[in-house]
Amino acid sequence: MLKIYNTLTGEKQEFKPIVENHIGMYVCGPTVYSNVHLGNVRTFMSFDFIFRTLQYFGYQVRYVRNITDAGHLTDDGDVNNDRFVKQSRLEKLEPMEIVQKYTVDFHQVLDKFNLLPPTIEPTATGHILEQIELTQKLLDKGYAYESNGSVYFDVLEYNARGLNYGELSKRNIEELFANTRDLDGQSEKKNPQDFALWKKASPAHIMRWNSPWGEGFPGWHLECTAMSTKYLGERFDIHGGGMDLKFPHHECEIAQGKACNGHEPVNYWMHANMLTMNGQRMSKSTGNYILPMQLISGENDFFEKEFPPAVVRFCFMQAHYRSVLDISNEAMLAAEKGFNRMMEAIRILDERVLRTKVKEDKQSTEAEISKLENQKSAFDIIAWKVKCDAALADDFNSPILIANLFEAVNFIFKIKDETEEISSIDEYKLKEYLNKYVYDVLGLKHEDSSLHHIDALDAVIHLLIRLRNEARLQRNFALSDQIRNELSSAGIVLKDGKEGTEYNFQ
Numbered sequence: 001m002l003k004i005y006n007t008l009t010g011e012k013q014e015f016k017p018i019v020e021n022h023i024g025m026y027v028c029g030p031t032v033y034s035n036v037h038l039g040n041v042r043t044f045m046s047f048d049f050i051f052r053t054l055q056y057f058g059y060q061v062r063y064v065r066n067i068t069d070a071g072h073l074t075d076d077g078d079v080n081n082d083r084f085v086k087q088s089r090l091e092k093l094e095p096m097e098i099v100q101k102y103t104v105d106f107h108q109v110l111d112k113f114n115l116l117p118p119t120i121e122p123t124a125t126g127h128i129l130e131q132i133e134l135t136q137k138l139l140d141k142g143y144a145y146e147s148n149g150s151v152y153f154d155v156l157e158y159n160a161r162g163l164n165y166g167e168l169s170k171r172n173i174e175e176l177f178a179n180t181r182d183l184d185g186q187s188e189k190k191n192p193q194d195f196a197l198w199k200k201a202s203p204a205h206i207m208r209w210n211s212p213w214g215e216g217f218p219g220w221h222l223e224c225t226a227m228s229t230k231y232l233g234e235r236f237d238i239h240g241g242g243m244d245l246k247f248p249h250h251e252c253e254i255a256q257g258k259a260c261n262g263h264e265p266v267n268y269w270m271h272a273n274m275l276t277m278n279g280q281r282m283s284k285s286t287g288n289y290i291l292p293m294q295l296i297s298g299e300n301d302f303f304e305k306e307f308p309p310a311v312v313r314f315c316f317m318q319a320h321y322r323s324v325l326d327i328s329n330e331a332m333l334a335a336e337k338g339f340n341r342m343m344e345a346i347r348i349l350d351e352r353v354l355r356t357k358v359k360e361d362k363q364s365t366e367a368e369i370s371k372l373e374n375q376k377s378a379f380d381i382i383a384w385k386v387k388c389d390a391a392l393a394d395d396f397n398s399p400i401l402i403a404n405l406f407e408a409v410n411f412i413f414k415i416k417d418e419t420e421e422i423s424s425i426d427e428y429k430l431k432e433y434l435n436k437y438v439y440d441v442l443g444l445k446h447e448d449s450s451l452h453h454i455d456a457l458d459a460v461i462h463l464l465i466r467l468r469n470e471a472r473l474q475r476n477f478a479l480s481d482q483i484r485n486e487l488s489s490a491g492i493v494l495k496d497g498k499e500g501t502e503y504n505f506q
Contacts, residue, residue: 001014001015001393002014002015002057002393003394003395004238004268004270004395005322005395006267006270007168007246007269007270007271008167008168008264008269010170012394012395015268017059017237018235018236018237018267021058021059021060022059022060022061022062023054023059023060023061023062023237023238024061024064024231024232024236024237024238025050025051025054025061025062025063025064025232025236025238025239025240026064026224026227026228026231026232026236026238026239026240026266027044027047027063027065027118027240027241028065028224028240028241028242028245028249028250029044029065029067029068029121030102030106031068031069031083032067032068032069032099032102032103032105032106033084033086033087033099033102034083034087034102035105035109035291036102036105036106036109036292037282037291037292038275038277038282038290038291038292038295038327039275039282040242041109041113041292041316042272042275042316042325043241043242043272044065044110044115045113045115045313045316045317045443046272046316047065047270047272048115048116048443049321049396049398049441049442049443050238050240050270050321050396051063051116051118052116052440052441052442052443053392053441056392056436056440056441057392057393061119062119062231062232063118063119063120064118064119064120064121064122064227064228064231065118065120066121066122066123066124066223066224066227067103067106067122067123067124068123068124068220068223069084069096069099069103069123069124069125070124070125070128070207070217070218070223082205082207084098084099084207085204085205085206085207088206094206095206095207099125109292109293112292112293112296112309113292113309113313113443114309114310114313114443114445115443116443120231122227122230122231124218124223124227125207127223127226127227127230128209128218130227130230131198131218131222131223131226132198132211132212132218134197134222134225134226134229134256134260135151135197135198135211135218135222136212137260138151138197138256138259139151141259141260142154142157143157143259144197145190146213147189147190148200149200149213149214149216150188150196150199150213151196151197151198151213152188152189152190152194152195152196152197153194153196153197153252153255153256153259154190154191154194155173155191155193155194155195155255156190156191156194158255158259159173163255163258163259165193165251166251167251167254168246168247168251168254168269169246169251171247171251173193195219195221195248196219197218197219197221197222197256198211198213198216198217198218198219198222199217199218199219200213200214200215200216201215201216221249221252221253221256222256224249224253225253225256225257225265228253228265229257229260229265234257234260234261234263234265235261235264235266235267236265236266236267237266237267238266238267238268238269238270239253239266239268239269239270240270240272241270241271241272242271242272242274243271243272243273243274244274245271246271250269254266270321272321272322273321273322273323273324273325274324274325275324275325275326275327276324276325276326276327277289277302277326277327278302278326278327278328279328290302290303292312295312295332296308296309296312302329303329303332304329304333307335307336310339310444310445310446311332311335311336311339313442313443314335314338314339314342314442314444315327315331315332317399317402317442317444318335318338318398318399318402319398319399320395320396320397320399321398338406339444341409342405342438342444343446345408345409345412345413346434346438346446348413348416349412349427349431349434350431352415352416352427353427353428353431354457354458355504377421377423378411378420378421378422379408379411379420379422379426379430381426381429381430381433384408384433385433387404388401388404388405388437391404392441398442401437401441401442402442405434405437405438408430408434412430461487461492461503464483464487465494465501465503467479467483468480468483468484468494468501469501471483487503492504
């Protein structure tokens, strides 16, 4: 039974999809005016793991993750400081060149960390019409008002109708009004907490679109409501994002959805926690800051060496998505050590399974095969798999899953050292399950070409056997003997028989 921590209710709840075996999941994507930062990567990686886990449990998931490429105000609220416009001036590029440059960067970085692409990746600029229609709907229902070419959501009117702005972040509306300073121009708004649905573009504003209220651009909160509703419906299963988006962004999304459709837009709200470095918040202003590619390349002043993307991912997966994750040089070195041990265990098991396959191919009697099947193993594969699945079902508990995986890893080293035994059948099962958890669910992959890939090794050996057989048919015994001797020196012994040539490891 899958349980998910729902930020809206503040507790773990049994997950019940709206449509059986199907899930609609929306995750707030990047605002592409600069390089994606490591904290963003942690959030997207967390939901990639959640996406993979849901698929592992057999759900068909429509995963929507947007790209915000339209006007996005800075914290001072000045429309002339739209982040895209500001960056375009700094880099002397057109705003849409900025969008393209950093969208490509975003995809390249996520690809490095082996994130699966979402099912749909809509852009804000591609859904201007939907956002205008949504704004008009809120105006028609009396939840919004026009002021000087801009349109604002009326928070007091929303609450006056018995709704609750603040239900997600657990904030009191009176406190919100008391502690809010006006960032968008008090003269335009009825209340300081009202937020923009559509913003009038100043003469200097480059990114603008026609609307019934004049030229302007959509509000940030409106974008996600429009895109999630279009692709997942008025009510869908899961909405995710970083903890920093809980207020005001997700709070505003809930208000927009309920005002338009009369019910909660999302059943389960999920939030990934922050990433810190050396015990401090990452910030450009303090200098405690590093880009993802700098961590991978080693070109930074915080870490003593470069770390492969898979090691970084393994480090991130060691913390639960709802916990603060702190990275440091020591943490990365420890993660690398653990990752390498896990990959070495997988290599050992793969080689054992391949050797067992060769042996079983040589078995000629059912009695001998039965003997292999009836060997007792010290490791209970089924009980271990149940524990791994239980960790995943408990709000996607990746650290507990990894702890369970290392039970198998430690056992593999014991069978390598011949201090424990395992049946050939259980070897197959353990290999299948371990690969599924490590590669498919955790999303790890091995990038060290010095380690054997067993399937590729098997193919190469058979190719050499065919070349040797062709050499023998052509009476080129020198080449035939050379192939045999080279394989032998590598620990691979060929045996010719009536059924053809077989191989085994010394």
